[in-house]
Structure formats: C-alpha cells, structure tokens
Amino acid sequence: GAGGVHAAGSGDRAVAAAVRRAKATAARNIPAFDDLPVPADTANLREGADLNNALLALLPLVGVWRGEGEGRGPDGDYRFGQQIVVSHDGGDYLNWESRSWRLTATGDYQEPGLREAGFWRFVADPYDPSESQAIELLLAHSAGYVELFY
DSSP states (O other): OGGGOOOTTSSHHHHHHHHHHHHHHTTOOOOOOTTSSSOOOBSOTTSSSOOOGGGGGGGGGOEEEEEEEEEEETTEEEEEEEEEEEEBSSSSSEEEEEEEEEEOTTSOEEEEEEEEEEEEEEEOOSSOTTSSOEEEEEEEETTSOEEEEO
C-alpha cells in the first residue's frame, strides 16, 4: 500500500513478508542430475525451465520451505520439523514433496516423520461445470493412503 500501509485483507502484508523471506532463501534449490534428456526439476524460479503460463497463479508456492510446528498424535502433543519442496520442469503441473521429522523437547532431531509426494494442477471443476477450472492437489502419503483435494 501507499507509504508502507497495507489495506486489511489485501494480501499486501503476505507478499511483503514473502519478499523478505525470499532474500534469505533465494539460493535454495533441489539437486539436479545433468544427464537426463529432459528439463531438470527446479524449486528456484531463477533457474531452469520457465514456469508454465497456466501455473502463474500458483507461482508463490514454488520454492523450498522449512519450519517447525506442533502436532498431536495418539501419544499426545509433539514438536516436528518439516521441509516442503514445490518444484516444476516447465510442465502444466507443480511437484509437491513434504518431509517431516519429530523433534525432542529441546528441538533436536528425534526420528523420521511422515512424507508425502504429489502434484498441483488446474483441472475442469468437478463440482461446478460452470467454472472453467479448479485447483487439484493429489497427495500420496508414506502412511499408505492417497488424498485428492479440489
């Protein structure tokens, strides 16, 4: 907003925070194998194939994201770390990979947690044919199940 003032609900604060985080994470990417005959996956919009124009609305998701959180399981509350990698190869979908791990009370690594892999893409809206597109997220979990979100 003007003079650094952000309108409530405009998303300006979130965009400004993302710009600040990007300065610290701009160099992060995923390893690339240079002997494949296809464009390499990239989680860094400054490298690799151009993002497919059909995915421009999802551009803010692309990157390597890390953080800590709290969860609740059968044994009670616990702390965890998580890394999410959202990458692309120029195709009309985004790749999603999430890896989590349990932390001790002091924040040290304790044991592996859940993992999931999947894809974000735009599809015909199955619930509202009058809408041209819906965002689809397909996830496969290491715990043995698959989820599909619209």
